Amino acid sequence: MLDAAQTTDVQAETLLEVNNIEVIYNHVILVLKGVSLTVPKGGITALLGGNGAGKTTTLKAVSNLLHSERGEVTKGSIKYRGTSVHESDPAVLVEKGVIQVMEGRHCFEHLTVEENLLTGAYTRKDGSAAIQQDLELVYNYFPRLKERRRSQAGYTSGGEQQMVAMGRALMSRPETILLDEPSMGLAPQLVEEIFGIVKDLNEKEGVSFLLAEQNTNVALRFAHYGYILESGRVVMDGPAAELRENPDVKEFYLGMSDEGRKSFRDVRSYRRRKRWL
Numbered sequence: 001m002l003d004a005a006q007t008t009d010v011q012a013e014t015l016l017e018v019n020n021i022e023v024i025y026n027h028v029i030l031v032l033k034g035v036s037l038t039v040p041k042g043g044i045t046a047l048l049g050g051n052g053a054g055k056t057t058t059l060k061a062v063s064n065l066l067h068s069e070r071g072e073v074t075k076g077s078i079k080y081r082g083t084s085v086h087e088s089d090p091a092v093l094v095e096k097g098v099i100q101v102m103e104g105r106h107c108f109e110h111l112t113v114e115e116n117l118l119t120g121a122y123t124r125k126d127g128s129a130a131i132q133q134d135l136e137l138v139y140n141y142f143p144r145l146k147e148r149r150r151s152q153a154g155y156t157s158g159g160e161q162q163m164v165a166m167g168r169a170l171m172s173r174p175e176t177i178l179l180d181e182p183s184m185g186l187a188p189q190l191v192e193e194i195f196g197i198v199k200d201l202n203e204k205e206g207v208s209f210l211l212a213e214q215n216t217n218v219a220l221r222f223a224h225y226g227y228i229l230e231s232g233r234v235v236m237d238g239p240a241a242e243l244r245e246n247p248d249v250k251e252f253y254l255g256m257s258d259e260g261r262k263s264f265r266d267v268r269s270y271r272r273r274k275r276w277l
């Protein structure tokens with residue numbers, strides 16, 4: 001059944017459709033227990049939840065990166081623009097315009113910032129002038145990277161490395177970026193800066209995002225729609241503005257409630273009202 005926001009937005013084309021997937025690691029550990037979500041064109045969709053909820057696993061299932069971790073999608077389907085992408089090679093996804101920015105912002109530490117960015121263009125066949133133009137586009141969004149273009153990536157700050165990872169993804173001219181935990185380990189001001197860039201890329205370049213985040217507060221301020229994962233299941237979803245006002249989300253994920261501020265950490269699962277279950 002469609003809810004109000006989805007019906008009003010029914011024109012938005014669906015890019016990614018994850019339907020009831022189950023993921024098992026090492027043949028026995030059931031981690032995703034039937035996750036469904038959709039990413040519309042032009043949207044920022046947030047996938048929220050605490051440690052171990054299954055956010056990274058969901059993104060890796062989409063981009064077919066589970067095999068190297070002995071993980072497997074054992075049920076359900078994953079479609080991009082209506083075509084099944086489950087079982088296809090990760091490179092096929094990149095060709096379709098879907099690219100993942102991994103958690104922990106993996107850079108090639110011994111390469112310079114600019115060399116790292118250029119590695120993101122390896123699948124492109126449109127020549128060096130176009131690539132050069134996109135390099136300038138990346139520097140336009142990330143002026144700090146232009147300043148540090150000749151620096152060895154391994155010696156740049158955590159925030160700069162996050163920017164390198166995102167800039168490298170942009171160099172493949174993606175339609176959709178799967179962005180895993182961009183706020184991790186960054187100071188609040190830098191988190192704002194990174195999310196501000198995500199918003200700009202979404203609005204000005206039309207890039208769609210599926211954004212995995214533990215930082216519910218910032219993610220719900222920038223995203224249009226959110227899904228909350230707990231122990232491998234979607235326990236709630238809705239337009240970001242509605243989730244921000246939901247009393248349970250406020251109490252358990254935004255650290256505030258009528259009784260006063262409460263940290264998510266202080267809330268043991270047995271104490272949760274879980275009125276959504």
Ligand SMILES: Nc1ncnc2c1ncn2[C@@H]1O[C@H](COP(=O)(O)OP(=O)(O)OP(=O)(O)O)[C@@H](O)[C@H]1O
Pocket residue numbers: 025026029031049050051052053054055056057058069070071103181214
């Ligand atoms: N390669 C693996 N083998 C076995 N279990 C795994 C593997 N990778 C992840 N898991 C388990 O799957 C569950 C979900 O992990 P996942 O990394 O998807 O969570 P997450 O929501 O991204 O958490 P975080 O916010 O800490 O990054 C966890 O219980 C984790 O221990």
Ligand SMILES: [Mg+2]
Pocket residue numbers: 055056057103180181
């Ligand atoms: Mg993760």
